[in-house]
Each structure stands twice: as C-alpha cells, then as structure tokens.
Amino acid sequence: MTGNTIDQSELQRRIEALESEIATLTANAPEDKLSMVVMSGDLDRILAALIIATGAAAMFDKVSMFFTFWAIPALRDPEKAPPPKDFMSRMFGWMLPKGAPALKLSKMNMGGMGTAMMKGLMRKKKVMGLEELLQRAAESGVQICICQMSMELMGFKSEEMIDYPDRKLCGVATFLAEAGTSKASLFI
Amino acid sequence: MTGNTIDQSELQRRIEALESEIATLTANAPEDKLSMVVMSGDLDRILAALIIATGAAAMFDKVSMFFTFWAIPALRDPEKAPPPKDFMSRMFGWMLPKGAPALKLSKMNMGGMGTAMMKGLMRKKKVMGLEELLQRAAESGVQICICQMSMELMGFKSEEMIDYPDRKLCGVATFLAEAGTSKASLFI
C-alpha cells in the first residue's frame, strides 16, 4: 500500500506539472486571427490587401487591417467635405488621392489610362473593385484601424473618412498586440 | 482503499482533460512551413523572394510561393509561343516582361543599363541569378501557386508559363490555408 500511495502522489505531481505547462502553452498559442499593415497607396496593393482580408474573414475568427501612411487616403470619402485645416494639411489633402476611386496602379498607370482600363477589365471579368471590396470587408466584420500618428502628420480627420462599422484610430502598439497573437501577419 | 480509488479516478479525470487540451493545441500548432505572397514584378524583390524560398527549403518541411499580379510575368517562358488571345490579353502580354530574363530592378535600372550591370556583378560574385534560383527552387521542392484570378484578368495561360514540377493555379483561399498553418508568412 505505501508504495502504491507514493506512486499516486508522484503521478499527481506530474499531472500538476503538465497542467501548468499546458496553461502556459495555451496562453501563448496564437489566436485564429490574421493581421495586416497596409502602407502602400497603390491601387493594386490595396486591392490585394482587401482580397486577402475579405477571403480571410471567411476562414479566421478575426481579421484586422492597419492603414498607415500612403494607404490612408484610400479611406477618404470623396463625398465628405474636409473640416477647416492648416496649410500643410490642406496641401496633403490636395496632393493625395481623394478616396478609393482616385487610386492608381503602381505600374502601367499611363497617365490614368492603364488604371481605367484595368478597372474596366475587372468589371468585365466580374472581379470586385476597391469600393465593393471595402463594402464586403465591412459586411464580413473586417476591422480597420487607422494609424493615429499618420492622421495627425498628414492632417486627416476622422470625419473625412468613409463610414465603416468597425473602424478606429490606433497606434503601433495595437497592431503589435494583434500581430503577436495572430496566426499570420502581413506588411503590404 | 476507498480514498485511494477516488484519488485514482480524480487523476484519470485530470489526465483526460489534459489529453483533450493537448489535442486542441496540437491541431492548432503551426506546421513546419513558410509561405509567401509574391506580388512585386521587380527583379530585386523576386530575387529576394527566391533567395528566401530556396534557403527555407533546406530548413522547413514545406515552402509555398503564391505568385500574383505583377509577379506572374516572371514565370512566363520566353521560348513558348502564347496561345491565341483577345485584344486586352495580347496587350498585357506585350507590355509586361516576357519571363525572368526581362525583369528590371526597381531602382537604378537606368534604361536597362543598371539591371545589366547588376546581373554581370552577380555572375562575377557567384550569386545565383533568377533563372538559376527558379531551377534551384524546383529541385528543392518549393511549391509555386499562381493566382488564378490574376491569370484570368491579364489573360495569361498555363501553357505560356515555365515548366516547373510543383506548380498549380490557385485562389486566395489556398494561400490563406497555408499562411494560417505556417510558422511564418511574408508579403513581398
């Protein structure tokens, strides 16, 4: 009996060790999430980001896109009048594309003709355009975070941006917290 | 004895809980894989992608590259005649580089002179060029997926592409399934 009891407490000790190790592993295991930084302002790269995001929304529990720098103008709403701004902010507003319809291809833009032809081709081949993809992303719960620092630098305001259900301003720490717990992270 | 028996069934219950938690962790653990989206059509970025891929083939169980958009022309075989195509597809075929030898540096191309000098320098320093890296990738089992939607959009056909052992057409869901189970995913 004594030997048996010792075995039992030995097994119990080992089970406790396993329970603690599993708790650590579970706490560190990635969640079923995909996160992306979107920095490029090119139509083709933002299209790719949104094709990935809307595809991922059907496969992962959560998809987060962090729009920063040149990607932010893609989220401007061309219908909304910008609030009063200082000189530099007005200049950024004037020089950068006013929303998704104004974005250009990174190659073969050819003064806008290439971009227009690509858009026509996409419609013909029934490939969703940027505005439709943003709509689809909104419907499928993709989260959009806009980099607060870039917004302040370029002088963009929340009220000029498109209406989007799950949209917030955030900093790099928010992205890193997502990336560190995601199954995959991309920089686009 | 009774107390002992209770202990035993209590231990058994805890072991069963552990077994179930470990099954979940194991099912969600990333596999020994590396996955990449290659979207850029620049010689330097595709070189980087293939240097990473061939290096990774020696270290990971599986390496997958997803060629999309501007990266697809890098896989055209300059020796193969394209099949009959509609006007837009002929135009893409004519405007985009015809295979690896026609790719250009993203910077310092200088009308082709910079690219030619870089290639000469790579040969001199015994750094593998794009064609050799593709050969090496094929030999070391790197999988190449070509984005079906981009192929249809630009009018490229499988029969114009280089011979490559593990090549297939696929969609974004295939990439996402790989990325979600890979140790690392890159967007190039």
Next chain:
Amino acid sequence: MTGNTIDQSELQRRIEALESEIATLTANAPEDKLSMVVMSGDLDRILAALIIATGAAAMFDKVSMFFTFWAIPALRDPEKAPPPKDFMSRMFGWMLPKGAPALKLSKMNMGGMGTAMMKGLMRKKKVMGLEELLQRAAESGVQICICQMSMELMGFKSEEMIDYPDRKLCGVATFLAEAGTSKASLFI
C-alpha cells in the same frame, strides 16, 4: 489490488505520452520575438520598420531587423570615409544614399522638397526622425543584421556603417531561423 495497480500503470503510461507531446509542443512553440526583413530603401518604409521595431522592443523579448539590398545604405555613416574600393563598389557608394539623412520618400519627394517638408513636419509634430529612431532602437536592444551577400554585391564594408551595439553581418539562414521561431515576421 491487482485492478488498481493496472490502472496506476495505465495512468502512468498516459502521463508519459502527455509529457512527450508537451515537450514537442513546447519545443515548437514560437518564442516572444518579432523579426523583419527590411529591403526597401525608401525613407517612409524604413521609418515604418523602425517605428514597428522600437514599439515592439517594449512588447517582445527580442526584435530582429534584417537589412538587405536597398535598405543597407540607410545604415551608412555619412561621417565615415569609405575604405578603398574597386570601380563597381565606388559607383554603388556614389549612387546610393549616404546614410539616413539622405533617404527620400517613395512618393511626393518632388526633387527633395517633399522629403524636406515631411521631415520639418515630423519635427513640428514631435514625431521621431530616422536618426532618432535608430538611436532609440539601439537603446532598446533591437538587433540589426546586415545581409552579407548584399554587402559583398554592392561593395559596402562594415567600417562605413553606423556604430550600433547589436549589429552583425548575416545570411538568409539567420533570418529564417528567427522567422521560424518568431510570433510575427514582416517583409518591408
């Protein structure tokens, strides 16, 4: 008693199986690390990389940046005279930016005016510039690996690079070993 003893050894067997499975899971679990390839030579993308790196240094145990190709000139020290070089290396040295202060925006550079205005704006809005971010990265223990093959190709030498505490030359295998054990990997 006999039945009880069999149970005990059965439990022991299951515990041993669990211990072995957990050892495998723990060995394969990602470490608390973030790794990045920085290939772009554009001021904006290198700024983004360093903002992510310095932010990550506060959240992860280890942050590694792998500078390759066009990104390497950002690490040149403009105060240091280059050692004697062959013709091609002198040409790279002459054509590529001499250190962080010489980098340009990927868009809106406008012959340097746009880049100068962005830098002025960053100072005004108290956003750290590239030199300060490199300083911050050094202080917070971010590791910088410089791609040996690119250094040899472009003819750059370690002695022309900025002083940086945790800096080393390395190859693609070093990056892949980091990426394969990191919680997140980015290609910038």
